[in-house]
Amino acid sequence: ADQIPDTIDWIIRVDGHTDDIPISGGVFADNWELSQARALSVVKFLTERLGFPPQRLAATGFGEFRPVDPAETSEARAQNRRIELKLTER
Secondary structure (H helix, E strand, C coil), X not given: CCCCCCCCCEXXXXXXXXXXXXXCCCCCCCHHXXXXXXXXXXXXXXXXXXXXXXXXXXXXXXXXXXXXXCCCCHXXXXXXXXXXXXXXXX
């Protein structure tokens, strides 16, 4: 965060994604909640452990709706369970 020029009004968007297998039981009602929780976990790590300013972070959950690989294989599903960090201007 210290290496980004002060002239840039930046934000890091943390995007959580899941595979297309519906959740059965557990803490989360569906893949949207799971993906949001994953993203929020990363945001908390960035602020609490690495000192990122919280006003520069956003957590977003996309559930299973933005797969990088739409195939119905275990390999594709593993790729779709991911976190993406996107540095953008506000």
